Amino acid sequence: MNLNDIKAIPSKRKYKKRVGRGRGSGMGKTSCRGGKGATARSGNETSVQFEGGQTPLFRRLPKRGFNNALFKKRYAIVNISDFVCFEMGTQVDIDKLKEAGIVKNVLDGVKVLGDGEITNSLTVTAHKFSKSAIEKIKAAGGEVKVIS
Numbered sequence: 001m002n003l004n005d006i007k008a009i010p011s012k013r014k015y016k017k018r019v020g021r022g023r024g025s026g027m028g029k030t031s032c033r034g035g036k037g038a039t040a041r042s043g044n045e046t047s048v049q050f051e052g053g054q055t056p057l058f059r060r061l062p063k064r065g066f067n068n069a070l071f072k073k074r075y076a077i078v079n080i081s082d083f084v085c086f087e088m089g090t091q092v093d094i095d096k097l098k099e100a101g102i103v104k105n106v107l108d109g110v111k112v113l114g115d116g117e118i119t120n121s122l123t124v125t126a127h128k129f130s131k132s133a134i135e136k137i138k139a140a141g142g143e144v145k146v147i148s
Contacts, residue, residue, distance in 0.1 A: 073108040075128060080136055081116020083124070093125040109147070118142070 019031035033040045049056045082102045086092055094110055097103040103110060112124060114132030121141035129137075134144050 075109050075111040076103045076105060076107050077111055077113060078102055078126070079113050079115040080118045080133055083118055083120065083122060086120060086122055088120045089122070090120075091123045091125070112137075 017027065017032075018025070019027040022028045030040065038044045038046065049058060051057070078097060083092060085100055085102075086096070090096070094103065094106060097110065098106075109127030111128040111130070112126045112133045113130045114134075114136050118136050118140045122137065123143040123145065124137055125145040125147060127147050129144055129146065137144050
């Protein structure tokens with residue numbers, strides 16, 4: 001057996017690329033960063049829309065059309081499964097929901113959704129109800145009141 005017959009065992013470890021160690025390494029001088037400029041510097045984090053200082057496309061195009069975001073109504077959502085903490089025959093309104101910590105911000109109103117089960121008969125007062133929520137509350141012997 002000669003030394004040139006020995007085969008190297010493949011390593012399981014992947015070594016880190018060592019840059020900036022002279023021209024002979026093939027990764028010297030600019031350390032694989034190319035030429036000059038911001039991309040050659042550390043801490044350069046340009047965003048996707050950055051176009052080298054040129055006014056970006058989204059600012060060059062005119063803003064057109066109607067946007068409903070200003071007029072959209074946002075409701076605080078409550079599920080039927082959240083009513084478990086209330087006792088039989090309780091009148092559940094927005095103030096009771098706030099006290100129980102179920103609703104933090106009322107926004108434009110409270111909407112009750114039918115996710116979960118209800119066993120207590122409750123009188124629930126809210127701005128909006130889903131069809132399944134109304135069915136489940138009435139099936140449990142409760143009552144639904146809509147705030148207009």
